[in-house]
Every structure is written in C-alpha cells, then in structure tokens.
Amino acid sequence: MDLLNQIFIAPFVDMVAAPDFLLQVLWEGLVSGVLYALIALGFVLIYRSSRIFNFAQGIMVVFAALTLVGLHAMGIPAWISVILTLGVMFVLAVSIERIVLRPLVGQPDIILFMATIGITLFLIGLGEIIFGGENKQMISAELGIPTGDTVLEPWGGLLILQHLDITVVGVAVVLVGALLAFLNYTQMGRAIRALGDDHQAALSVGISLQTIWVLVWFIAGIIALVTGIAWGARAGVSFALEVIAYKALPVLMLGGLESITGAIIGGLMIGLSEKLFEIYWGQPILGGNTETWFAFVLALIVLLFRPQGLFGERIIERV
C-alpha cells in the first residue's frame, strides 16, 4: 500500500506542491533532451545515407572536444582552434570514408557496425596518446560562453536558469534549424535525402556516394564538436563524455532510425522523461541513478507497440 502510494500518488503531490521545482526539473530535462536530439541527428544522417549504425559518434564528441582544448593549450586563439578542429573533423571524415567505409561497401550491416566500433577503439587510443586521459577544463570563457545564471521566481518559488544552458539550447536549436534548412533547401541536402530514400535511384541520377558519405560524416563531426563544447562546459572534457552517445541510442529507437523528426522529438521526450522519472520515482523508490537505463526501458516499451519506432519507416517484409 505504501509502495502504491509512493508510485501513484506521492510524486504527483510533490509536483503540485512545488511547481517551481517541477519547472526546474523540466528545464534540466529539456537541456539534456536538446543535446540528445542533436547527437541522434548525427546518427540518423549517417544511417539514412549509408545504413551504417555509427557507434563512433560518442568518441567523435570526445575527440572533437579534446582537439579543441588541446589546440587552445598550444597557444592558438579560441576561435581559430574551433576552425582548426573543424578541419581535423573533416580530415577524419575523409579518412574514415577512404580507409574504412569504401572497402566495406555492400557488407552486411553488422560488419559495418563492428567497423565503427573498431574506429571507436582506434580513436580512444589515439586521443589518449595525443591528449592524455585526464579531465580537462573546457575553454568556455575564451569562446564567450556566459557563465552566470538568471533566477526567476514563478509562484513565489525559485527557478535557476544557467546562462550556459540557455546558450546550449539556443545554439542547438539554431543548429538543428540550419541542418533542416540545409537538408531541405540546398542541392547537397536534397542529395543526402535522395540517397536515404533509394540508393540505386540516387546513384543513377548522378549523386556521388563518396561525396555524400564524407559530407554526412563531416556533419556528424560538426555536431560532435558542438555537443562536445556544450557537454564539456558542464562536466569537463574526458573520455567519460562518450557515455552521452549511449544516451542517443534509445532516442533513435524511440524516434525511428531513419527519421529526422523522430530524432528531435525522441530526444526531447527522453530528456524530459528520464529527468522526471529520476527525480520523482527513481531517487525515492529505487535508490537513484536510474538515468543509465530508464531511457532504454522506455524505448523498449514503445517498441513493443511500434517495432519501427514512433516515426521510423514502416518495415515491410516480403519473402
């Protein structure tokens, strides 16, 4: 009875009793949700255009952040380091396409998936050798990311909005908007979508597979850099950042592997719900730290009803 009370009544009583705290929780969920959505977008673009489930996305985030911090530590001004890091991500995209993906064209999905795990290991080793494994400070001040906070008082309560988080949400929204515009209104973007719809048809109208692959990996690199900066400014830059990529996986399940809309909505849903669950159910009943698995279980339950995710392509199977 007590347990039922704790599950079905107490959390809602808490929510109504302290609406400002609820808003705070929702805001934090929103911030992480936006970042999840961003990373999931990187996954979706690569998956749509090459059917590769890119497990290296997480390590790309770490690698981009480490490169940025490392370059700045060498005495290069912050914004030039950003541009140089983008250059590094481009070189990375080209070399992955050349060395790994091109020889593996046409292999089964699982082989390509394993290859991206191979890339992950390689980048972990390389990053450790070049930059070292210790936790580093993100150069947020040099990049002009504000650090203060705004305190609002809704209903006489307290709501703290970190300026960092506001910036992150703003940048992420702009980036997602720019990506959508790029995909919908430019020739390159249309080529990416065409490739996602039908490989052979796209090839037959003269779309170059290689160029598009480099392009989507480079876009994934840009996304990795932005997430790296955003996440690194909150938690420091270390290899632990890789975990954020695992968080994007349930987003993909929930939204559907091919769907751009799905990635955005799924990201926000997961960000909000895992935060709510952790605060109101996870900590009081289950001893906390439920964020590691809650998103996966939620996505699993959704998949039981819609096996292709909320917005994924309907899977039609023929014999």
Place this chain on the structure above:
Amino acid sequence: MLYRTAGQYKTSYEADQALFPVRQDAVLLGIILLFVWVIFPLTASEFTFQTLLIPILIYSLAALGLNILTGYAGQLSLGTAAFMGVGAYACYKMITIMPWMNPIVAILLSGFFSAGVGVMFGIPSLRIKGFYLAIATLAAQFFLVWLFEKWAWLYNYNASGAIQVPNLDIFGLYVSGPQADSIVQYYVVLFIVSLLTWLCINLTRGTLGRTWKATRDMDIAAELIGINLMRSKLTAFAISSYVVGVAGALFVFMWRGAAEPNLFDIPLSFRILFIAIIGGLGSIMGNYLGAILIVGLPVVLNLLPETLGIPISSSMVEHLNIMIVGSLIVFFLIVEPHGLAQLWRLLREKLILWPFPY
C-alpha cells in the same frame, strides 16, 4: 599431400554427416586436445595460466554463447556482459547460501538463472529486429549492471559492493579462491568449456540448430515453412544466455577472484562481440581463434617493447594496444568479413590440392 581426402569413401548417409567426415580433421582435433589437456598444463607457468590459458578458454565460452544467438539465430545482442554478470552473481549467491555445494555444480546451475533472465529480455525479439533489437539488448546491459550495484542482497550487504570469491574445495582440493592452484582451476575451466562446446556442436547440428539457421536467414520464410519463431528465438536466447552465464561464473570464480558491478559493463560486451565476429559468426571453432587473437594480442604487445628493448611507458603501451586492436578489427573486417574460421576453410581447400594444385 598431408590433407588428402581421396580414398575416404562414405557408404552411408550417417557416415557422410558425421562430425569429422575427413580423417585428418579428427587427427588434428586429437592433437589439439592432447596439447590442451596434457602438454600445456605440464609446461605452462603461473603467468601463462593466468594471462593466456584460462582467460582464452573463458572468453571463448562467452563468445560461443553469443555466437549461438547472433551467429546461428541471427539476433544481434549487445548485452552479453550483463548476462555473464547474472551468472556470476547467481553462482555467488548459491555458494553463500549453500556452502556445502559442489562448486562445479554451482557454476553449471548458475547458467539457468541467466537463461531465465535472457529469455525475459529475449521476448522483445519476437517483435523487434535488427539494430532496434541490438539497442533493446542494451537495455538489459544497463539495467542489470545498475541492479548489481543497487540490490545489496546480491553482494550480501558488504560495504565494498563487490563480490569476493571464497575458498571452495572439491574433496579437499581447492578449486577457487585465493588458495586454489592455477592448474586445478585450468582443468575445471577446461572440463566445463569442453563439455559445453561438445553440447553446442551437437545442438547446432541438430533440429534446433537448423531451426535457428532458418530463423537467421529469413524469419518470415522460416515461419511459412512451419517453424515456430517464438520457440526458435526464445530457445536461442535461453541456451545462449545459459552458456554466457556459465562463462560469467567461471570468469569470476576461476579467474578474477572478485568482481565489481562495473566489471560487467559495456566494454566487456563489445570484447566478446569482437571475438565472435573476428572468429567468424556461425562457427564454433571461430570463437577459439577469435579469443586467442583478442586475448593473446595485448599480452604479446605488452611484452614486445620489453623484449625489443624499446623504452616506452606502460600507459603508452596500453593506449597503443587499444589503437592496434581497433585497427586490426577494421583490417580483419575488410580482409575477411566472415572471420578467421573462413580463413581456415579457405586454407583447407588449398591444402586438399597441395602440392599439385591442378
């Protein structure tokens, strides 16, 4: 010349379908068995036991379990390490509740617990396929590791949150814990691994194995010819998790001696997936070849700079190790996506004709 199949006539269907239709294969297996059962234990040092022989066997067994699920039944799983954890914790609980229990029996029984958990997490596979299923198995991975951490009953409420293997004996001979001899542990591991390998070879050749293969190749077609998909997929999950669970129990009881929840985290899952894929999906022998490569390579790489006299720090070696393993994985996937087992098959075809290819 050495590997000539000419003159080995088969007069019955049974003989043709036998495990070793070619005599040389049986001889080769005999030689390998002689080495692992007699020569290695006689010659190996403590270091070799602990860094090569025992871990290679245990990792092979775990990869074998995964291979049944992924290679034979076609269900990609990323939660192997968590199922190993279930086996290890189940074994630990059984030993602490019933200290009189024979440790080998306890290890073999602990697999049943992970089989149960495996079936539970296998139920979504009836509706979810491909990468969606792979991510779904990650749910098992993260949830179970979290459970190992939070459910204090599992580790007997001790303060460290880790499980410590006690001294256990069979008829006065210590088989696990700090007092056990490596050679005894090696024989226990070898016995269990041989037993389960023998079982799995026969399972995959029988009705069940063919059902799995049909499910893997195209599940709708398999359903149309009358295969019960639910039974096929769930048995694959059950048997795979059983083998993986036993491997997990061996992993902790016969090798590590102690375990924290994060030992069963996702890198271990990937390690086993590498072994299965580099060895060859859908091959029993591949698991052993893959384990030798993945477990043996870092050991060799660690020793290499020292023997060559290159001054290099140990952390540097470790990072280089990760890099080399990563690039080797990519290299092997490019050169031979079907794994080391396929290389052996090709080699065998060449050997049959050698030295007169025409």
